[in-house]
Amino acid sequence: MAITLPSGFEDMLPAEARFYHGFVETARRIFGAYGYVPIITPQVEVTELFVRGIGEATDVVSKEMFTAISGENLNTLLGGGHIKSKSRLTLRPEGTAGVVRAVVEHDLVPQGAAPAKLMYAGPMFRAERPQKGRLRQFNQIGIECLGAEAPSVDAEGIIMLMRFFSELGIPSESMVLLVNSMGCEKCRPAYRDAVRAYMAAHAEKLCDQCNERAQINPLRAFDCKNPACREVMDAAPKITDYLCDECRDHYATVLAYVDAAGISYVEDPKLVRGLDYYTRTVFEVQALDSSSAQNAIGGGGRYDKLVEEVGGRPTPGFGFALGFERCRIALEAAGKGVSDAPSCTVFVATVDDSLKPQAFGLVQRLRDAGVAADMNHQDRSLKSQLKLANKLQARFVAVLGPDELAEGLVTVRDMVGHTERTVPFDEVESALF
Structure with missing residues (x-):
């Protein structure tokens, strides 16, 4: 019986x-123009990082994390023993906590220094019920700006993300940008209490999980997918009615910058995102044409207390992440699916196998000149070789025949223009390019 992929995982053929690599390169180019530089962190971190950073009451931590246990630690647990906290490892469910940990551990934002602008790309892992747009291993690109609390940082990030989506090819009319403020430690407690009291008054209409959330973190109830709960929470108190003056001014300035950039958005007072570390600005971009229930293609916000949560000095932060798989679905919905790009520019074919050494040498010359080239490595007729060249979408086919080679020549076919010419064997590179 053949071994197949576990549920919730996908091969990238x-x-x-190739599309994914181009996707990442587009992000690097656009984000790099805003001063963001790459950082690579491990795919496995100490579990405590996510518990403290993301929040124990979140679905991510309470339900969805993959915990990695070595054989030795597993035997310890089965034997009734305990393993050290540093030995409790988790496959990263998101990228922000790991980047913040690296910033703290390596002191990338010394006191009084310019902010660190970092970007990452790679796989994340969540033990969720697999469905379209929601895999157990998925790929994200994200940015983090640590060390600046100005609202211009928030606006810059929102504008940058929307420009990335635009360049990627997702039509503006196929997306909606939702924006909200989560307040801060000064004003959010009063809002949380108001939501908790509201939920207590409607407890009989809420699911058991939301009633549990009311005691731990009532704002999580805004993320519930239960239709009855969503109807109840639609009428809940709005955070914008509880913002302190500083948060209200910060939010207004962010919106003013985004307005000045000509980017449209919808204010959504119910938008809280799914993680506990957010403060003040939060935003989310949703695909309108996607057939998937998972229509959020990117989002993020400000997290001014997260660095302290993982043991660093007080450092403001802002970031966002976007999902590759969900962007791919949005592009397909817009009629811009993944295309199989050509992998070969020049295919070298031979009339018979005795000319393979010369073909091999020409292929190496072309590659040394920076040209994508390939040849036949099997026993194929010339006709079969030409079919292979078509399959590889080769722009040119160089046909080596004994008579032409004896005269130092090679026949070159233009597979797009459907023309044919003879060029000197020693000058193929310069003759074609």
Whole structure:
């Protein structure tokens, strides 16, 4: 019996893998223009990082994390023993906590220094029920700006993300940008209490999980997918009625910058995102044409207390992440699916196998000149070789025949223009390019 992939995981076949690399390169180019530089953190972190950073009451921590246990630690647990906290490891469910940990551990934002602008790309892991747009291993690109609390940082990030989506090819009319403020430690407690009291008054209409959330973190109830709960929470108190003056001014300034950039948005007072570390600005971009229930293609916000949560000095932060798989679905919905790009520019074919050494040498010359080239490595007729060249979408086919080579020549076919010419064997590179 053949071994197959576990549920919730996907192979990236060559066409999609090439598309993914182009996707990441587009992000690097656009985000790099705003001063963001790459950082790579491990895919496994100490579990406590996510418990403290994301929040124990979140679905991510309470339900969805993959915990990695070594064979030795597993035997310890089965034997009734305990393993050290540093040995409790988790596959990262998101990228922000790991980047913040790296910033703290390596002191990337010394006191009084310019903010650190960092970007990452790679796989994340969540033990969720697999469905379209929600995999157990998925790929994200994200940015983090640590060390600046100005609202211009928030606006810059929102504008940058929308420009990325635009360049990617997702039509503006196929997306909606939702924006909200979560307040801060001064004003959010009063709002949380108001929501908790509201939920207590409607407890009989809420699911058991939301009633549990009311005691731990009532704002999580805004994320509930239960239709009855959503109806109740639609009428809950709005955070914008509880913002302190500083948060209200910060939020207004962010919106003013976004307005000045000509980007449209919808204010959504119920938008809280799914993680506990957010303060003040939160935002989310949703695909309108997606057939998937998971229509959020990107989002993020400000997290001014997260650095302290993981043991660093007080440092404001802002970031966002976007999902590759969900962007791919949004592009397909817009009629811009993944295409199989050509992998070969010049294919070298031979009339018979005795000319393979010369073909091999020409292929190496072309590659040394920076040209994507390939040849036949099997026993194929010339006709079969030409079919292979078509399959590889080769722009040119160089046909080596004994008579032409004896005269130092090679026949070159233009597979797009459907023309044919003879060029000197020693000058193929310069003759074609």
